[in-house]
Amino acid sequence: MSEKKPKKVFMRGAIPPDKIAKSIANHQSKTNIGAHSIFLGQIRADKVDGKVVQGIEYSAYEEMAETVFHEIRESAFEQFDMTCCHIYHSLGTVKTGELCLFVFTSSAHRKVAIEACNFLVEEIKARVPVFGKELFEDETHQWKVNQ
Template sequence: MDKKKPKKVFVQGAIPPEKIAQSIANHQSKTNIGAHSIFLGQIRADEVNGKAVGAIEYSAYEEMAEKVFHEIREAAFSKFDITCAHIYHSLGKVKTGELCLFVFTSSAHRKIAIDACTYFVEEIKAKVPIFGKEIFEDETHQWKVNK
């Protein structure tokens, strides 16, 4: 099990595609890995009460959220035979079409990588104190309700 200190999860603004590409490239030398699973959360241009969402502004109780991310990570390493797991979540304003969540899991076999990735996403949505404020194209806003 990977019993390291909590990793930094938050990035300011959108998660750049280059960060995802670099994460993939960094694992090419790890020949004990046979599968990766990636989840990318992207901001949708939802329509709420007749208004289009233009962005979501994320905030969090960072210290508490980092602790919960770490607990989820440790639980995943106990539950699944994964080799690596990386999580990045946005803080601040992320426009529609941009990425706000990146979960990357690796293991010797695909089913484990996929199941672990799904576990991370569901646990993050259910447990991590991150709050999203939908900012509409007319600059009005409201707190987002997770679904």
């Protein structure tokens, strides 16, 4: 594994759609890229015990989690011929309908970009110590934390 410095992954609150659009636009000048694959994790309004989820409050041991994100990212670069890889995950409150995870891979060919993106998402879900607490209508006092 390389000795690259870990990239900052965490963002406070939801991942804004304009961040995703800007990430895509920033890659237009990289003409060796032929494909991108994007995964967007969005908060669902699941029904649990008769109550509807209004959002999720994410927390993490940030330093430990950043280290695991870095290990996963570097492992993906070793396994796949990617050109670029970007990962962002929310911390704090994210409401239903908002985005909490953004994984963006780029490569010369689509199969590599898609497979790398899938690998990253599955590894993140399995290994990164990020915790989500579902918030319900009767817990709306917690919404003020990140707004």
